Amino acid sequence: MTSATPRWGRLPRRGPTLLWLVAVWLVLWWEVTPLAVTSGIAVAVAIVVLFPLPDVAERLVVRPGPLVLLTGFVLSDVAVSGVRVGWDAVRHGGRVRTAIVAVELLSDDDVPTAIAANLLTLSPGTFVVAIDRTERRCYVHALGTAGAEDVAQVRTTAYRLQRLVLRTFGTRADVGTDREVSQ
DSSP, rough: OTTTHHHHHGGGGGHHHHHHHHHHHHHHOOOOOOHHHHHHHHHHHHHHHHHSOOOOTTTEEEEHHHHHHHHHHHHHHHHHHHHHHHHHHHHGGGGOOOEEEEEESSSSOOOHHHHHHHHHHSTEEEEEEETTTTTTTEEEEEOOSSSHHHHHHHHHHHOOOOOOOOHHOHHHHHOOOOOOOOO
């Protein structure tokens, strides 16, 4: 048996990933033709085989109730942040104050940490610039931080988002422990 056999054996379990990659390929080419579909399948298979990802789906649990709460929180945060960033741009122009805010990570697991970092970056005016696993911190660049209250608000939002992500996607241990964080 060759060393490539386990990679090829993963293809049936990678169906959703393959479909997603083919869909992205078709969107990039702006056409659905036999050639585009065939080349998209070939590229998707090559990506899955040459760059295998760990089996996250086997340990990823999605809880529907907390998912609804997380979705509502993210949508409202995006809307409020968009208005706030727009107002800061109109009011201050290019002189909007910014800060890099250190936020403690609430989980050691990479999956909830990555989900929370991506959702935090989705919100206008915030961007996760680094994650320090050894110090258990992420660093968030935030717009409109004129004082300590604004920095505290960034931390509060990041902690609340992490807690919602842990309740939605975390393990039983993550869900059961809401660590207290120093602000």
